[in-house]
Amino acid sequence: MNYRASHSNAASNSFRILEIVARLGTGTTAKEITNALQMPQATAYRILNSLVADEYLVRTSNLRGFALGHALSGLVTAATPPTVPTAARTVIEKFRSGNRFAVHLIMFRNASLRIADEDPDYPLHSVFEMLRYPHCSAAGKLMLAELADSAPPFPKGPLRQLTRHTITDRGQLEEQLAEIRIKGEASEINELEQGSASLALPVRLPNEPVGAALCLSSPAERFAIICEHSEAARDLTSRLAPLLF
Known part of the structure; x- marks a missing residue:
């Protein structure tokens, strides 16, 4: 797979993960994400760590799940006054x-x-x-x-x-x-x-x-x-x- 195709696939998977967290709500676990998307755990964890680092997702206080992060809130804010x-x-x-x-x-x-x-x-x-x-x-x-x-x-x-x-x-x-x-x-x-x-x-x-x-x-x-x-x-x-x- 060339770089462009790989990059496009990673972006698509990131959006799919964000959609699942938005639908399931705060506390969505990595297992729930992999089950819903039929995604390999290694792929899911790599993307999750990247989304957390960029503040599109945050870990819940017990570190067992995820919630939508501040960066994503900012994007939604800009689009929907x-x-x-x-x-x-x-x-x-x-x-x-x-x-x-x-x-x-x-x-x-x-x-x-x-x-x-x-x-x-x-x-x-x-x-x-x-x-x-x-x-x-x-x-x-x-x-x-x-x-x-x-x-x-x-x-x-x-x-x-x-x-x-x-x-x-x-x-x-x-x-x-x-x-x-x-x-x-x-x-x-x-x-x-x-x-x-x-x-x-x-x-x-x-x-x-x-x-x-x-x-x-x-x-x-x-x-x-x-x-x-x-x-x-x-x-x-x-x-x-x-x-x-």
């Missing part, structure tokens, strides 16, 4: 009209970020990186801070460094997440992309988990201007929550 009610879009657009910085609505679903309403005048940059590496963005850190008490906030292994300012030390990141929970906001300057900055404020109903982030973004040198509008943005989040949830 959530529906935002017209009333919510109208409120956001009114806020945008009086400011000269980006205003984005990012929703949280299944421990992943979902772009719900992107500012048409100031489109998001580094979208793939934001979706896949939440520790690098303000919205992502806000989500990780919310998840910290109920689930592992970030995957095992080294944290990806996108710029020289990206936090890659787990202890330092955990301290920042604790501070975010106290302050009720998250920020990043030059961490996701050199030259950019963002402030993320939680959108939530009273006594409910944070379900989205209202993100104010601008060039890094204008971050202080964003902060001057934080109170007005908080007022917007309180009006958005009942429209979204």
Whole structure:
């Protein structure tokens, strides 16, 4: 078998394995996968290890099964943006009209970020990186801070460094997440992309988990201007929550 045919077959088998895990759900075992696909164990284990390494699958806590991973969630997120009610879009657009910085609505679903309403005048940059590496963005850190008490906030292994300012030390990141929970906001300057900055404020109903982030973004040198509008943005989040949830 030539390289092209072999590569195509491996890709096909990878998709078949992901489909089985999606259908059977969290905890799907290697035996269940090999039985369902009639695939040799050696082939299945080789592909499973590769999918885990690339974060398309993760091992369950007991190490006996598998679940869909963060990388796959990011791909699905990018392809299927959530529906935002017209009333919510109208409120956001009114806020945008009086400011000269980006205003984005990012929703949280299944421990992943979902772009719900992107500012048409100031489109998001580094979208793939934001979706896949939440520790690098303000919205992502806000989500990780919310998840910290109920689930592992970030995957095992080294944290990806996108710029020289990206936090890659787990202890330092955990301290920042604790501070975010106290302050009720998250920020990043030059961490996701050199030259950019963002402030993320939680959108939530009273006594409910944070379900989205209202993100104010601008060039890094204008971050202080964003902060001057934080109170007005908080007022917007309180009006958005009942429209979204």
